[in-house]
Amino acid sequence: MSLSSMSPRSIGLVCAASAQALIGAAAGVSAVLQGYPVTGGQLLRYALAAVVLFAVLRLRGVSLLRPTRRELVRLGLLALSGQTLFNLFLFAALDRADPATVGSVLGATPLLLVLVAPFLGGRRPTGPVLLAAVVVVAGAGLVQGFGGGTALGLVFACAVAVCEMGFTLIAVPLLPRLGAWRIAAYATAMAIPQMAVVGLFTDGAEFVRMPTGAEFAALVYLALPLTAGAFLLWYSALARVEPEQAGLFMGLVPVTAAMSGLVLGTGAPTPGQFAGALVVGVGVVIGMRGGRAGSAEQEVSAAERPDPAAARHRAPAETLAR
Numbered sequence: 001m002s003l004s005s006m007s008p009r010s011i012g013l014v015c016a017a018s019a020q021a022l023i024g025a026a027a028g029v030s031a032v033l034q035g036y037p038v039t040g041g042q043l044l045r046y047a048l049a050a051v052v053l054f055a056v057l058r059l060r061g062v063s064l065l066r067p068t069r070r071e072l073v074r075l076g077l078l079a080l081s082g083q084t085l086f087n088l089f090l091f092a093a094l095d096r097a098d099p100a101t102v103g104s105v106l107g108a109t110p111l112l113l114v115l116v117a118p119f120l121g122g123r124r125p126t127g128p129v130l131l132a133a134v135v136v137v138a139g140a141g142l143v144q145g146f147g148g149g150t151a152l153g154l155v156f157a158c159a160v161a162v163c164e165m166g167f168t169l170i171a172v173p174l175l176p177r178l179g180a181w182r183i184a185a186y187a188t189a190m191a192i193p194q195m196a197v198v199g200l201f202t203d204g205a206e207f208v209r210m211p212t213g214a215e216f217a218a219l220v221y222l223a224l225p226l227t228a229g230a231f232l233l234w235y236s237a238l239a240r241v242e243p244e245q246a247g248l249f250m251g252l253v254p255v256t257a258a259m260s261g262l263v264l265g266t267g268a269p270t271p272g273q274f275a276g277a278l279v280v281g282v283g284v285v286i287g288m289r290g291g292r293a294g295s296a297e298q299e300v301s302a303a304e305r306p307d308p309a310a311a312r313h314r315a316p317a318e319t320l321a322r
Contacts, residue, residue, distance in 0.1 A: 012240025016249040017284075019233035024256030026226045032218040038091050039199030040208035045219050046083065046191045049227035053185035056228075062181050074174055075186050082167025083191035084198065089159040096153030103254050105157035107140030109164050113247035117169060121242070129244055132287030136251035139283055142276025164250070168243050171235055180235035188227060248287040251280040 006014075033041050057064065067075060093102045114133040118125045174183050199207030211219060237246045255277045 008240045012237045012246065013249075015233040016237035016241065016246040017252060019230040019237060020249045020252040021256045022225055022230040022233070024253040026222060029218050029221050029226075032214050033222075036211060036215050037199070037203050037207045037209065038087065039195050039202060041211075041215075041219060042083070042087050043192060043195040043199060043208065044211070045223045045227060046188050046195065048220065048223035049231075050185060050189040050192065052224060052228050053181075053188060053232070057181055057185055060181070062179075065178060065182060067178065067186065071174060071178065074170055075183070076190055078167065078170045078174075078183070079187045079190040079194060081163045081170060083187065084194040086160060086163040086167065088198065089156050089163060093153050093156035093160055096150045097157060102153075102157045102160065104141050105154070106161050106164065107251065107254060108137050109161050110136045110140075110244075110247045110250045112161065112165050113168060113250075114244040116165065117172075117243040117247070120169060120172075125244065128289065129248075129287050132248055132283045132285075133244070135283030135286060136248050136280050137283075139276045139279030139281075140251045140254045142272055142279060168234075168238065168247060172238055172243060175235065175239045180232055180239055183235050184228065184231040188231065245287055248284050251283060255280055 090102070111133040114125050114130050171183055171187075178186070234246075
């Protein structure tokens with residue numbers, strides 16, 4: 001089946017699954033950067049991703065709409081929540097709790113989205129999607145397992161989950177006018193000075209150093225497939241499906257992280273992890289079948305429609321760029 005023959009909602013679901021699969025597969029790559037300053041590595045990652053995203057915008061003829069003051073504030077909060085604080089809290093959590101504990105807490109994010117996103121959109125959570133979120137969380141817990149850690153580590157892990165939810169919910173109101181491409185580029189660019197400030201404050205002038213060959217390769221992967229690719233895919237998904245349904249695919253993160261160990265030769269998934277992956281799949285299917293009635297009529301998001309106020313400034317190819 002080609003993309004042209006798929007409905008907007010189906011494309012959104014594929015984008016959501018692909019984005020979360022990329023994020024999970026990055027787990028093994030991030031281990032290569034354990035010896036590199038956290039803030040410096042993230043700054044280089046976002047700088048490279050921003051260059052690529054803005055270059056793609058130019059090549060595809062997408063005009064750089066000037067954000068309003070409210071949109072600038074929201075973009076800044078989006079970068080702060082989904083990029084700057086997310087990474088700082090994540091590394092702080094991993095210093096005080098094992099990856100299984102952190103992963104299990106993050107696995108609860110789909111349930112948080114199912115509870116919060118509908119109310120922000122002026123509707124109630126549907127029973128099937130709520131059930132699906134519970135199943136996905138249970139499956140993610142089976143894949144990740146339950147580990148140990150300090151109470152402070154658990155607090156930081158919960159902060160990471162809140163930032164992950166903010167990464168989705170803060171972006172939703174921006175999609176109708178700015179679209180997925182611009183949001184990914186603008187938010188990534190705004191994360192660069194934020195990381196620079198934090199890096200100078202925590203590590204001084206030494207927060208950036210020349211990476212080794214392996215570190216550079218890891219940074220390129222994190223910048224291109226993970227940041228530029230996954231961010232764009234995720235925001236493209238949010239332009240087509242409800243946040244709570246897209247959020248169900250967050251359960252794929254521990255699944256693809258476990259499977260990446262098999263591919264990279266760092267470890268084979270256990271039978272329990274395979275069982276957890278199956279449970280996650282069942283939860284996603286339940287959620288997709290239990291979507292809101294009438295969503296088919298709303299599949300074509302406003303982000304896909306031209307902005308009348310800026311239409312005369314746009315290149316003809318822009319309507320194909322999202």
